[in-house]
Amino acid sequence: MPSRDLPTDRIARIAARVSTVELLFDLVFVFTISRVAQIVVHHPDATGIAQAALVLGLVWWMYDAFAWLTNQAAPDTAFVRIALIAAMAAFLVVSLAIPEAFGATGVLFGASYIVVAVIHAALFIHRGGRAAARRMLIVGPSNVLVGVLLVCSGFVEGPIDWVFFTLPFVAFFFSAALSARGGFDPGATHFVERHGLLMIIAFGESIVSVGVGATGHEIGPALIVGAVLAVGLVASLSWCYFPGDGGRAERAIAAAPREQRTRLALVAYYLEHLAMIFGLVLLAAGLHEVLGDAFAPVEASGAWLVAGGTALYLVADAAYRRTLSLGPVAWRLAAAAVALATVPLGTTLSGAAQLTAIIAIVVAALITETTAGRRSTVATTAA
Template identity: 70%
Template sequence: MASWSRPAPAGPQTRVARVASRVSTIELLFDLVFVFTMSRVAEIVVHRPDAAGVAQGALVLALVWWMYDAFAWLTNQAAPDSTGYRIALIGAMAAFLVMSLAIPDAFGSTGVLFGVSYIVVAVIHAALFIALGGAAAGRRMIVVGTSNVLVGVLLVVSGFVEGPLDWVLFTVPLLLFLASALLSARGGFDPGASHMVERHGLLMIIAFGESIVSVGVGATEHEIGASLLVGTVLAVALVSALWWCYFDGDDTRAEARMNAVAPARRTGVALLAFYLEHLAMIFGLLLLAAGLHGLFVDPFAPLEPADAWLIGGGVALYLAGDAAYRGTLDLGPVATRLVAAPLAAATAWVGIAVAGAWQPAALLAVVVAVLVVENARRSPALPRRSDAPA
């Protein structure tokens, strides 16, 4: 019979055993829904590539990412090793999928469905955390979980209104998230470093994958020719360079840095690094994916301004978020990435004034230059993965 009860009060050894050390296969299955979620958020921006569309996409992603990340924290605190736990995660996965179906018109006709599915996800998460996450975390989750359900209620109400009030009802939850984060940072959680870093690295792989899928989808809609092949290769090379920025040893160093953070500060650091700064990186990749949809109409013709700014702005946001993440965990130099971010945004003029294919080429040059400079200046105290002790 599956066990749903709260773990008995225990000492440090039992507490360590309850925290997941590595990502489980059911978590990988759970995260596959995030692939679909990203594509649905990208649809908002693709169909409305203006400031309002980008803002809608940002709000929706921030709301959904809060709960996705909440489940990463749940499985960090209690490994999904019982039948009942796994069934509940599958139920939450189904609710997330329904929520994703409602995303493109969450500000309109599917707003109620979006809000109801959000409530279901929040209830499942809170119930599991209170039952399995430990006494201190469970007490915090009573308040945080109630706040998350209230967010869902606000989203349901937004489904019945239109205009400025709709925007208010989608923005107020961000204040509730801030209050929840400040409460959580006071203690009650003790995130396990290896699981936290690995799980978010896998979610970043999904975000990179969405960009690659956008390249493929955009390319298949047009006749194969030399210009299409050049544009495809350049786009894939750019996404690969951005992947390199994240996985060039930062994942190994992040685990060590998280382990070195004092327990009293670890929750606050994890919220900043893995919710907020990863949100910025993921949204940057999503904007890039949305902009790449327009690249393949004619890679050697000037881009539509909206697509060019999505591509340049997406890479700029990714680099800025990555620099902030590096700074929070002291993973390495951040100045080069902060300098590269506005340069990346400025490449929009290349795509608009010259040709679409030249913009990913210019962005690739910027990102490669960052990697070359940083590797040349790498400190011996920050080893590569291959240099790390076994």
């Protein structure tokens, strides 16, 4: 039977911090991002990027759904922990099927997605509180239906396959609209921390791509310089996300009226975090190409993936900051536009030149933003 509604103080206790079983659960996400990036690496064109975007959007919906689950229901019993481990195993199978989800492994992708959706709905109905359970009686079957559509995609080819992969987002839209009307009340501390950890995983996968891209290449100056620059670029992007924003985001969600928290969380942490993560996926795929020979000109696809992935990440990060009123965004948007202009550097000079330029652009934007913010604070205090 569903439990009674969770009072605010209990939600605060449940959502105080991320548990160790959640950290274990999130490790599968490393593999998931890697498998999505493989789609782009093997098909660095519009079709491959579109397939990767759809697959990541589908998987992120359910991954984020488990962050909502543990935000409302602490994994403090053996039953819940075992169920989460079972979901983790199902997610691993989902990830295994990702590279050929539009082909040979479509049925496996959909079937394992159904298992994940059933476990999530059952846990939420059992442990999430009465109001959340009522919502989940609608949202849960909708998520299972998404899995059914994906299973169906495994039996077809061509344009109809794209239809089966696109229709789930209609279901997601209606589920999000229903959820925004109430029933969930995200605890700010846990919610922000959990998504911050998922972003660390996404940044980490970009670093892993350095090692994967280096495989099979002679260790020499070009590889070493390329690897160092790749780490520098990922570090500069992580600088955009972490210093101070977590605390401000937590306060913004906690201070929002209860009826607005779910909407804010859906926009900021499903939609805008999805865009940031996909930007990092594109970047990881581009780094895979650049690291072949960082001192040589890069194929146009690799240069566009590096620049486009960086730009998408910066735009999504700016949107996230704007949604939660975390701070200025103009310099980040400007950096995104200038990053796109580095493509000729990569295609005519070298990947190293392009990576160096993008690092300089991002760092300069952040330093300028910080300096301008300090001046504004001093001027306000003086007034």
